[in-house]
Each structure stands twice: as C-alpha cells, then as structure tokens.
Amino acid sequence: MTTTTDGRLTVFEKCRISPPPNTVGERSLPLTFFDLIWLLAPPLHQIFFYDFPHSKSHFIDEIIPKLKHSLSLTLQHFFPFASNLTVFPAKNNSSGLVRKPEIRYVEGDSVPITFAEECDLDFNYLKGNHPRDCNKFHGLVPVLESPYRVSDDVVKIPVFSIQVTIFENTGITIGLTNHHSLCDARTDYDFLMAWTSIAKHGTVAIGRSLLPFYDRVIEYPDSLDDPWLNLPAVRTMDESYKVPELVPQADRVRSTIVLRRSQINTLKKWVLLQLPTMEYVSSFAIGCGYVWSCIAKSRVHVLGEKGEYDVEGFRCAADWRDRFGVSQMYFGNCVGPSCRATTKTTLITESKEGFLRAVELVSMAIREGVNGKNQDHVFKDAETWLEKMSRQVPTVGVAGTPKSNIYDVDFGWGKPEKYEIISLDFSDLISVNAGKESVGDLEIGLCLPAEQMDAFINISRNELENILSHDF
Incomplete structure (x- = not known):
C-alpha cells in the first residue's frame, strides 16, 4: 500500500x-423519462460521519479489507453503480445523439x-x-472521473465514486458521489443498506427485500423524452x-x-388552530414551511424589504413508486419535481403569519402535485417540468427524504x-x-451566506420559541 499526499489528505x-468475476455479465439499463430529467443536474455529494476511536493501523488492517470485499459482493446485485452512463453521439456531433443514453x-x-x-x-x-465553513467539507467527497470515448459513436461517463477518510483515533467519513441520472435517494439508500448488511454479516446473502428491481415497467409517451434529449x-x-x-464558496456556511x-x-x-379549514398537516409540510419562511425572512433582513425579487418559490420531488x-x-429515478x-x-x-402561509x-x-394523481395525471403535468425547473426566482428545493x-x-x-448532503453548497436546496x-424528528440542513445564516438562526429560534410558548 503506497502513501501519497493529495492536498490536505494523505x-x-x-x-x-x-x-466478483462472471456474476453480472454484460447488462444495460435504459434511461427512462425520470432519469433523463436529471441528466444535466449536478451530482449528489454526501458524507457520513462515524465515531472511530481507533488507530490508523487498525483502519488499514481491518476496515479497508472489509469495505472492499463487501462492496464487491454488493455490486453483483447493484451493478449500475459499477457501470457507466453511456451516450451515443453522432460523428462530429453533427446531429446530436443517435440513440437514447443508457x-x-x-x-x-x-x-x-480512495x-x-x-x-x-x-x-x-x-x-x-x-x-x-462549507469549503472544509469538499476534500472529503470524491469527484467523478472524466468521460472517455470507446469508439466513434460511444462515450462512457462514470457515475459513482467513493472516498473513505480516517481522522486517526477520532472518526471516519465515507464520502459518496453519484451522477443523478443513475438513481434517486431511495435507490441510493437501498444500495447503502445492502452494502452495510453484507459488511456487518460478512456474507453475500442479503434479504430479497433488499434486491433491486430492474424492469422498466413504467409506461409513458415517448414524446416526453424529446425536450430533454434536444x-x-x-x-x-x-x-x-x-x-x-x-x-x-466565498463566505458561505452550512448548518443543521x-x-x-x-x-x-x-x-x-x-397551525390547525389558526387554519381550521385544514383537516391535516404533515410533519414534512411543517418542517419545510418553517424553514422556507425563515430563509425568506433572513434574506429580507440582510438585503432589505425586497432584495432582487419579490416572489418566493418552493419545490419538492414526489416519489411515484406507489402511484405506479x-x-x-425499483432501481433508478422514480421522482419528479411536481x-x-x-x-x-x-x-x-x-411574523408568524408568514410561517402559516x-x-x-x-x-x-x-x-x-401528489395526492389523487394516477399515472396519466403525472405525465400530463410532466410537459411543463422543463419550463418550471428553469424559472429564476428564489426557490427552496428539497433534497433527501425523511421516509428513509x-x-x-x-x-x-x-x-x-x-x-x-454537500450538494447543498451549489444549489438552492435544503x-x-x-x-x-x-425517526419522528426532522433534521434539516441548509447552506447560506454567513451573515444570512446568522439572521436565519436568530429568526428561526425566536419564531419557534414564540409558538411553542402558547398554551393549547
């Protein structure tokens, strides 16, 4: 095992x-509409922090072999993570792609x-x-490797990378980066649960409930692909x-x-006392509404009454597995920004009325966007997704899911x-x-300019204390 210095890292x-050899064969997984809409999106960067009060030698001798062996066994079931996004450009790119990526x-x-x-x-x-400081996390997540051409009309784009870093006698971080067209958060979680199951139990046998479903069974109009492919x-x-x-990131911080x-x-x-016509409000809506309103208030606090915009937006993706x-x-992306x-x-x-609103x-x-929609209704709205995703107003989006x-x-x-989720650094996501x-708690991460973060923390704390102080 050789040792090199890569910036701050050894x-x-x-x-x-x-x-393992001969366990997968040659396989292809077509991209669906739900995969194509994320084709140009930034990759997902995430880090897990683990306490690990052990030596570097223990990490090298015990942890590295276990992670490598269990990863190999996991990949025979989750082969797309070891695959490439394959695109088929026409010669000289004279007429775009000659077929859909896969x-x-x-x-x-x-x-x-690494x-x-x-x-x-x-x-x-x-x-x-x-x-x-946001920048202190960047060295702990890997970058995706560069695309490469394998023939005149085939280019491969790597989709997954891992970095495991030890802080001797203190902790371990596992940084993961994946191309968004590979999968959504649910599939990513399924992969991690299979990998950890094998790592803990040292066997290739994982429960059927952890095995991915690869059939492309969701039917939709082919015409929906065209705006994205073009x-x-x-x-x-x-x-x-x-x-x-x-x-x-200049003067930008992350907080939870x-x-x-x-x-x-x-x-x-x-909320239900103030809005008696609402029959039900979810924990997700409470958490998102609370943070959305406090982010808007903090920006107004820093920039003035309006700043550059006088309109605010919110968006979240719906998981359509149940609806379909x-x-x-199901392996891949099965979410849409609806x-x-x-x-x-x-x-x-x-004030508090902003939170209610x-x-x-x-x-x-x-x-x-979700309730009561069947498959046909989902794809009827899908024609507007490209235009909606390109709107330039302050918009709070959601990454992750409390369901996993x-x-x-x-x-x-x-x-x-x-x-x-390190990807928050270059997006408008929480x-x-x-x-x-x-699991009944909500953990909400966000990334803001330092001055705005200070305002957000004060505003969110005061607002929460004021509401919780009421007698019901």
Whole structure:
C-alpha cells in the first residue's frame, strides 16, 4: 500500500472495485423519462460521519479489507453503480445523439474508491450542527472521473465514486458521489443498506427485500423524452462533457436544525388552530414551511424589504413508486419535481403569519402535485417540468427524504454521528431527513451566506420559541 499526499489528505490507496468475476455479465439499463430529467443536474455529494476511536493501523488492517470485499459482493446485485452512463453521439456531433443514453455494464467495470487520512481538520467541528465553513467539507467527497470515448459513436461517463477518510483515533467519513441520472435517494439508500448488511454479516446473502428491481415497467409517451434529449448540452454530450464540480464558496456556511417530534406536534396543533379549514398537516409540510419562511425572512433582513425579487418559490420531488404500483426496490429515478408553490415575498415574511402561509402553500403543493394523481395525471403535468425547473426566482428545493432512516447506515462499527448532503453548497436546496435520535424528528440542513445564516438562526429560534410558548 503506497502513501501519497493529495492536498490536505494523505492517500493510502486508490483502487477499483468490481463485482466478483462472471456474476453480472454484460447488462444495460435504459434511461427512462425520470432519469433523463436529471441528466444535466449536478451530482449528489454526501458524507457520513462515524465515531472511530481507533488507530490508523487498525483502519488499514481491518476496515479497508472489509469495505472492499463487501462492496464487491454488493455490486453483483447493484451493478449500475459499477457501470457507466453511456451516450451515443453522432460523428462530429453533427446531429446530436443517435440513440437514447443508457446505463451499461461490461465485465471489468468498477467503482473507484480512495482511502485517505485527514490531519488538518477537526472531526468534531465538522459533525456539529452549528454553522461551519462549507469549503472544509469538499476534500472529503470524491469527484467523478472524466468521460472517455470507446469508439466513434460511444462515450462512457462514470457515475459513482467513493472516498473513505480516517481522522486517526477520532472518526471516519465515507464520502459518496453519484451522477443523478443513475438513481434517486431511495435507490441510493437501498444500495447503502445492502452494502452495510453484507459488511456487518460478512456474507453475500442479503434479504430479497433488499434486491433491486430492474424492469422498466413504467409506461409513458415517448414524446416526453424529446425536450430533454434536444437540450443543446445533451445533444453535444461526448468526452468533453464535464460533470459540475464543487467549487470554493466565498463566505458561505452550512448548518443543521433539528425539529423534535414533540415540537413538530405542537406546531401542528397551532397551525390547525389558526387554519381550521385544514383537516391535516404533515410533519414534512411543517418542517419545510418553517424553514422556507425563515430563509425568506433572513434574506429580507440582510438585503432589505425586497432584495432582487419579490416572489418566493418552493419545490419538492414526489416519489411515484406507489402511484405506479411498482416495487419499492425499483432501481433508478422514480421522482419528479411536481410539487411547486410560489407566493409574494411579503406573504411569507410577515411574523408568524408568514410561517402559516408557507405551511399552507407547501401542503397545497403536495396535495395538488401528489395526492389523487394516477399515472396519466403525472405525465400530463410532466410537459411543463422543463419550463418550471428553469424559472429564476428564489426557490427552496428539497433534497433527501425523511421516509428513509439515513442513520441506519451502519457498516459494523456503529451508526453515523452525522449525515451531510454537500450538494447543498451549489444549489438552492435544503436537506430534509429523519433525525438521528428518533425517526419522528426532522433534521434539516441548509447552506447560506454567513451573515444570512446568522439572521436565519436568530429568526428561526425566536419564531419557534414564540409558538411553542402558547398554551393549547
């Protein structure tokens, strides 16, 4: 095992992990409409933080072999993670792509994985909830490898990469990066649960409930693909295509707030008392409405009454597996940005009424975008998604899902101490996940300019305290 220095990191090993020989064969997975809409999106970067009060030698001798072996066994079931996004450009890109892209695996394809040591950063600082410098996290997530041409009309784009970093005698981080066209958060979670199951139990036998479902059973009009395949950046996809990368952020910090189940239940009671026509409000709507309104208020606090815009937006993606009657283990993307709301800035920045308005709008967006919709209704709205996704107004979007307990990702040395979605750094997203202490809690991550984050923390704390102080 060689040792090199890569910036702040000391790299022990860079290697590639394939499924066991002759366990997958050559396989292809066509991209569906739900995959195509994320074709140009930035990749998902995420980090798991684990307490690990052990030596570097223990990490090298015990942890690295276990992770490599279990990853290989997992990839025979989740072969797309070791595959490439394969595109088919016409010669000289004279007429765009000659066929729809696909995920393709051939014998020998693999996942790049880096094992490294971090000596300069404070592990306990990074895993906190308080505001932390965004740039300090970037060295802990891997980048996707560059595309490469394999023939005149075939270009392969790597879709997955892993970095495992030890902070000696303190902790381990596992950084993951995947191309969004590979899969959504649900499939990513399924892969991690299979990998951890094999790592903990040391066997290839995983329950049938953890095996992916690859059949492309969702039917939709082919015409929906055309607007996405004809985007100029898609039509010219070849080996020069560059996946968006993390870049240094000037004066930008990330923070995490935790809404406890008891707090959420009190907020629900208060909302339903103020809005008696609402029969039901979800924990998700409470959390998103609360953070959306506080972000808007913090921006007004910093920039003035309006800033550049006088309109606010909210969006979240809906998981359509239940609506389409497909397996919960369906592999790929089965989500769409169909839940959207817009409002005047002044309506969600007015004291406690702003919170009420935001919760009401989020609830309406979910009800109109998801509830009662069958497969035909979903695709009827899908014709508008491209235009809606390109609108340029301040919009809070949601990454992650509280439906999957991300803190169950345990490789055998304990559950994560913290989970971070690093992709928030270059987007307008917040992360919403189930809490570490209880799945009834909501853990919400966000990234803002430092001055605005200070305002957000004060506003959100005061607003929560004022509402929770009421007698019901």
